[in-house]
Amino acid sequence: MPNKTINFQKIEKKWQKTWEEKKTFQVSENSKKEKFYIVPMFPYPSAAGLHMGHAIMYTIPDIYARLKIMQGFNVLHPIGYDALGLPAENAAIKNKTPPEEYTKNSIKNFTKQLKSLGISYDWSRIVDTSKPDYYKWDQWIFLKMFEKNFAYQKQASVNWCPSCNTVLANEQAQTGNCERCNSKVEIKTLKQWFLKITNYADELLEKLDDLDWPQRTKTMQKNWIGKSNGTEIIFEINKEPWKIFTTRPDTIYGVTFMVVSAQHTKLMNLITKEQKKPVKDFLKKVKTVSEKDMENLEKQGVFTGSYAINPINNEKIPIYAGNFVVADYGSGMVMAVPSHDQRDFEFAKKYKIPIKKVIDGETKSWSAYVGPGKLINSDKFNGLDNNEAKNKITEFLKSKKLGKKVTQFKLRDWLISRQRYWGTPIPIIHCDKCGAVPVPEKDLPVKLPKEVTFGKGNPLETNEKWINVKCPKCKGHAKRETDTMDTFVNSSWYFLRYADPNNSKEIFNKKKAEYWNPIDQYIGGAEHACMHLIYFRFYTKFLRDIGMLNFDEPAKKLFHQGMLHGADGNKMSKSLGNTVDPLDVIKKYSSDSLRLALISFASPDSDTNWEEKVLIGGHKFLTKVYNQFSEIKIIKKADEKTESKLNKIIKEVTNQIENFKYNLAIIKVRELFNSLPKETSKEVLQKSLQLLHPFCPHITEELWEKIKGKGLISLSNWPKPELSKIKEKFDQQDQAMDKIVSDIINITKIVEARGEKKEKAFVYVIPNELSFYDEKAISKRTHKEVKIFAVNNSKKHDPNNISKKTKPGKPGIYLE
């Protein structure tokens, strides 16, 4: 067989150029076709460029998009850059180039690399969040939020990294050390900007039910929002009312102490003179930890000197400051019931506080009883079932105006302030007279100044000229806000901007945004479950409520791609030496081979390891397909068997791509090409190429041209299965063939293990199965001379009388 070396790189360049010049994937909203909007989460452009994670992340949506285009949808498949953020700033400081320059170069490089993957983007819609004409609209949304009291400032204790000089999100400080630089995280109180995402807590929770998203992600969001129904009870402390949130009002007679959060803003009001010193000492040594870790933490506390009055029986209850109470959940203080709550139990044991049982139930001596039971030691509520008692006690307290039913959410308002440079400036001017004054809309964008000094805290504070401005209201002397926004702000609405990326008059044209949105298929990593994927839902709802959008949710369907690890099963990393560079693979093999490998390892939603032999196998397959097409003879009509197989596979593959079962689809497509006869119809060849096209767009475009297909295969019509052409009998034949081949190979192995050499195989089949078997094909696959006989053939060669044992579906085999 001639095996010409094929210049894949040349072919791929040719088609990438053609698609670009013909603007093949540019779309507009003026189309008669039904729209389909597919969005991959946009990348952070770093100087390191495209890595294998990106290659898989962007190939998966491309395959989907290409199917949808061919199915006749008006497909918008855009890309952009999430280009603001700390890494660019840190890299810029290190390399002494401004973040802007660093980002520009990274984007240029990244774009070139993405193009080499042959992805079907509408390149005319690039969104770059670091451009003032993008972040202007971040600021515009902020002003709308400010106007509606959705953006506000408050003192908050924050996780502070002294080395990065910035506030960290809880997620970035989970271990108590900074996620980036590993320095010990400190707690600091600062005036910070927040967005009122909690206004949507209920809707964010309820609408989850309508979303076709992975269940795991929905559950994570549900827990993140953390709706909890309970009772608010008023305790009197130093003659003042304190609201306490509890989900267990039934245990109120068992309260033996209270615990206020060590980070509570009003903690100092509770400390008596005598306790000042021990409390101070305690606060110095308590570790700063995120809420998630609180549960596993050793419970620690100190007596404040103050007491609370239990409203149900007027008992005097000591108040402790403790490290296991969250400052901004409920009221930041808990009524502790050591007999029925494990945390409280451990605390009481440690500090020798009395434990009073109020629910009847057996427990091991070393833990709290958390199960159901009847109330005891609870005065007039004794004997009640504890669940019933929850209501009864709440009602009783309500009648005395000392309590009521409430709902609490774990979800907090979104802290967006960052004391860094490379983010969207918050469009606020602080005036001594007028307070926080919004920058007038006509003055947007507030651009990042170029003249700043890096390395000494917030760079924006180093440009006096930029900071000192006139107050928009009183024209007096005022100062700009120097905080910038969390970059998750930028990614909360970029998918809307794709619909109208160059609009300089408004954030987007409402009609255009509503034409493309909501997203039909969103694709990205599961690690975004609780931040980005909640924030973009919040932004959508806010924009809806100010009349900009007519839908509730940004994305109907969500798919999380799996992670690709190195061949050794570890995360690909330079230090482990297990990285594979997609650009090297493209240079050495081809982009199509890389794409084929990426989807062949495993199902796109599962984690998998790189396998060189899969890449090589795929590359061989593509080489074979190319050569196959130069040899195949085109005839008018294909044989029935080929037609049957083709149509069956069209049906299967369509379904498998639609359900992200690419790994299964490609097995079928390869099977199809392997079974193509030497002579077949143009239609069969075209349809086969079409099935391969979403996976390997370049080579299929080239072969499509070779067999004189009309136009571009990229824009051709996806084949529909002709069900009448699917014949089960051919399937049976296929299976019979596969079986006989593997049987002959297995028997050969056994025989050869005994040191015998066999060149010929004789196969005996029952007469009506004779047509299932193809002597030549079996011969080729087993590398033997093969003869097939019907058992009733009197001329058969059968020295061992093996044909006697032949049964339907079970041919006899004799080797010689």
Ligand code: ANZ
């Ligand atoms: C008394 C009690 C007795 C409680 C008992 C539990 C068991 P969820 O479901 O998470 O909402 N709590 C209230 N505010 C808190 C805060 N700021 N930080 C830490 N814990 C806080 O949990 C509500 C329960 O968590 C509340 O009910 C309260 O303890 C505690 F046998 O009150 B409970």
Ligand code: ZN
């Ligand atoms: Zn003023």
